[in-house]
Amino acid sequence: MLHIGCHLSTSRGFMGMGRDALSIGANTFQFFTRNPRGGKAKDIDPADLEEFLALARTNGFGKLLAHAPYTLNPCSADAKTRNFALETMQDDLARMERLPGNLYNFHPGSHVGQGVEAGIGMIVEQLNTVLTPELTTTVLLETMAGKGSEVGRTFEEVRRILDGVVLQEKMGVCLDTCHVHDAGYDLVNDLDGVLEQFDRVVGLDRLRAIHLNDSMNPCGAGKDRHARIGHGHLGLEAITRIINHPALRHLPFLLETPNELPGYAEEIALLRGLYRA
Template sequence: MTKNTMLHIGCHLSSAKGYLAMGKDAVSIKADTFAFFTRNPRSGKAKDIDPADVQAFRTFAEEHHFTKLVAHAPYTMNLCAAKENIRTFAHEMLVDDLQRMEATPGNYYNFHPGSHVGQGSEQGIALIAAELNRVLTPAQSTTVLLETMTGKGSEVGRTFEELRAIMDQVELQDKLGICLDTCHVWDGGYDIVHDLDGVLQEFDRIIGLERLKAIHLNDSLNPCGSHKDRHARIGEGCIGLEALTRVINHPQLQDLPFILETPNELPGYAQEIALLRERKE
């Protein structure tokens, strides 16, 4: 295993104050990446982008050697909803978000694939892929990431096979990747504590590790296979610090951006980042 490699790590930050403020918050906790919601995660409203703020951030990010950012779509965006008006709302948000992402080109846009709401996973997969085919363009610089899900309710993306099925139906394959959430895959039944290598081998066989672009690094309050979604602080859940240390040190994962989505404020994130940097081999 390579020694003294860089741990690219950050957390979810509030976008309310703008890009430069997020960048400064990230640096204050020794992060070199971060995640942010492109708009209000519960309502879908978006704040206007200030070009001067964006330019100041891009200069700041270059000076501080930021790696790729991992923006997050709002939870209200459901590309495979049963109701057409909800899918239309999701389409409008997605189009606008991808345009907004070009203000900071070359980064990642992560989203929960959606919930089929009784239509069945096959129909949900078809609707998600159709929408991606509708909005992705050859000219965009943003890579869109499907997130691994826990499988609660009617979520699509509960297995690697479901994610692959979406990807297989998308035409612009080079604009698409995966964000693996450690809490979600654990809750979904993938035992990353006792068989991390086996889980990654399965991911590689079904999807391909070259498609894995980012990691949401979270502990879980629930046992493996619970199909729930309750994140815990690093080392305070059922996954545990030792297993998450193996994740950040795995040779096939160590160059990816790791995003903490643990229940914390900035001081708590700073402590987790320091802890994980200490355990980086």
């Protein structure tokens, strides 16, 4: 079964997001844990959450993917920014236990001139602080495009973060197709080779979700500009191979393309038609 969805607004609550997902043919979705630029998270309505969980069970929803705010940077040179990242992630993971067994994704961060080694060390330190044996949520490192001083632009950097985490069973990876393409991995002409490299360096068993995005820029541009499915440099043929690849087809696919709900509905219908059941 193809589990596919898109990024939905939390302003309508969980039940509202569930209804929106069903209205566009989705059976999973991604949501921000709070305003993407930071700030206090909205209180969870227990009745709304219970109603949504029943809806999700009835309709066979796949794993949900919560996304940390973009301002979360655990490897910032600024101590206040690092402390914000720590407190935010701790709060987010506590809230995610209201949705047990799902996924929480974050951008590893930018080292802002301190160097990759220092950045990785800070990310590992935060993860070892927030992860606990009781946690049912899997925390995902997102693969990055390589703009500025981003950490996680190579599979090797992702692996070095994972290697430093004590509770490794609580960790996974979210592969963003636009980011990986922009970072220089040739998904168009060598999908098998890229996945073999990922497996050798990180391990395909670590891969828990796919951000399915086309790219406005050519391979290796390091830009991170998402395009609609089939309207970018990845193209529809490559994306069709991605959703049907034996190593990927079982994963949840989340669209982050520049769309409103009608556009997402069109993309989801297109991809469902291209998926080989």
